[in-house]
Amino acid sequence: MSFLNFFSRKPTATVARDRLQILLAHERASLGSNTDLIAVLQEEILAVIGRHVTVDRDKVQVKVDRGASFSTLEIGVEIPPAAVEKQAALDRTALRAS
Amino acid sequence: MAKVLVVTSGKGGVGKTTSTAALGAALAQTGQTVVVVDFDVGLRNLDIVMGAERRVVFDMINVIQGEARLTQALIRDKRIETLSILPASQTRDKDALTSEGVAQIIAELREKFEWVICDSPAGIERGATLAMHHADVAVIVTNPEVSSVRDSDRIIGLLDSKTEMAKRGERIEKHLLLTRYDAARAARGDMLKTEDVLEILSIPLLGIIPESAEVLRASNLGTPVVLSNPDAAPARAYVDAARRLMGQHVAMVVPGEKKSFMTKLFGRRVA
Numbered sequence: 001m002s003f004l005n006f007f008s009r010k011p012t013a014t015v016a017r018d019r020l021q022i023l024l025a026h027e028r029a030s031l032g033s034n035t036d037l038i039a040v041l042q043e044e045i046l047a048v049i050g051r052h053v054t055v056d057r058d059k060v061q062v063k064v065d066r067g068a069s070f071s072t073l074e075i076g077v078e079i080p081p082a083a084v085e086k087q088a089a090l091d092r093t094a095l096r097a098s
Numbered sequence: 099m100a101k102v103l104v105v106t107s108g109k110g111g112v113g114k115t116t117s118t119a120a121l122g123a124a125l126a127q128t129g130q131t132v133v134v135v136d137f138d139v140g141l142r143n144l145d146i147v148m149g150a151e152r153r154v155v156f157d158m159i160n161v162i163q164g165e166a167r168l169t170q171a172l173i174r175d176k177r178i179e180t181l182s183i184l185p186a187s188q189t190r191d192k193d194a195l196t197s198e199g200v201a202q203i204i205a206e207l208r209e210k211f212e213w214v215i216c217d218s219p220a221g222i223e224r225g226a227t228l229a230m231h232h233a234d235v236a237v238i239v240t241n242p243e244v245s246s247v248r249d250s251d252r253i254i255g256l257l258d259s260k261t262e263m264a265k266r267g268e269r270i271e272k273h274l275l276l277t278r279y280d281a282a283r284a285a286r287g288d289m290l291k292t293e294d295v296l297e298i299l300s301i302p303l304l305g306i307i308p309e310s311a312e313v314l315r316a317s318n319l320g321t322p323v324v325l326s327n328p329d330a331a332p333a334r335a336y337v338d339a340a341r342r343l344m345g346q347h348v349a350m351v352v353p354g355e356k357k358s359f360m361t362k363l364f365g366r367r368v369a
Binding site: 012014017020021023027028 | 243244247248251252255284286287288289290291294297298
């Protein structure tokens with residue numbers, strides 16, 4: 001660490017405190033209710049998608065960001081091209097029939 | 099009326115065994131009868147920290163399995179008459195530590211001693227849950243560091259739900275023992291302050307033990323720090339903490355170590 005670095009360094013304790021407060025608020029809540037809302041949401045959303053296309057579990061990306069005021073859950077599902085085309089074909093048939 | 103106290107933390111290496119030895123010695127010095135009990139089956143260390151490693155004949159598992167009487171397994175401290183240690187087994191399987199066996203031993207120790215201090219292993223497995231199960235009082239040892247604080251929070255949750263007292267609907271008495279505290283680094287904003295940790299964990303403070311070379315010196319010697327160097331900052335902090343456990347009001351001082359001229363001059367040590 002250079003001499004200049006030493007003086008421009010920001011205190012890190014407040015960062016530690018804030019991170020802990022957010023994390024523990026979440027951990028206490030999830031342990032208290034014994035269910036992890038994020039896990040439940042993820043399962044149910046994937047089940048719905050699974051009704052229409054075959055979901056490859058290895059190609060599902062789940063990102064969670066636990067924040068102080070709100071959390072975000074991001075689920076990325078890769079849908080195989082075959083499934084998209086098949087659906088499009090079905091749509092066209094349905095359109096012609098009507 | 100005997101008190102059963104568990105020294106616990108979740109995280110390893112924060113100073114549970116050091117604190118058990120120091121608090122045990124400090125309480126016993128006042129003339130009260132104290133037994134320190136090692137619950138870390140397979141990785142016992144309270145014996146070596148207390149300097150009794152060469153005198154272990156029987157251990158807690160021997161007693162549980164009926165191979166030895168409790169009085170045969172207890173080792174009397176050579177320095178303080180009222181202090182004893184019950185070692186854990188170094189060779190047996192952890193599963194030998196049964197819930198009934200521990201209950202029986204704690205009940206017997208309650209008859210013989212005024213303080214039963216249980217040194218919990220790290221983690222939240224069987225050894226740790228059994229160490230806290232019968233406790234009336236818990237001392238949660240925490241370093242001013244994120245992983246330690248997080249684990250302490252988890253342990254507090256377990257103390258409030260899994261112990262016998264919690265199951266009876268009573269609230270277990272909990273105290274925070276902040277160890278390895280460096281007042282100068284906290285003042286610079288590079289270490290969580292006592293108030294930060296207290297605010298996050300919201301349990302009362304039992305004491306602040308400063309980071310000190312004396313603690314390692316004490317374990318090198320196999321002597322609790324309150325005996326090896328009674329004037330050292332950590333020794334005084336442990337004695338104060340022990341007095342608070344006995345219900346005395348002792349003003350909380352944030353201990354700063356007396357610094358040598360060279361340390362003052364160069365301030366920052368390479369950690």
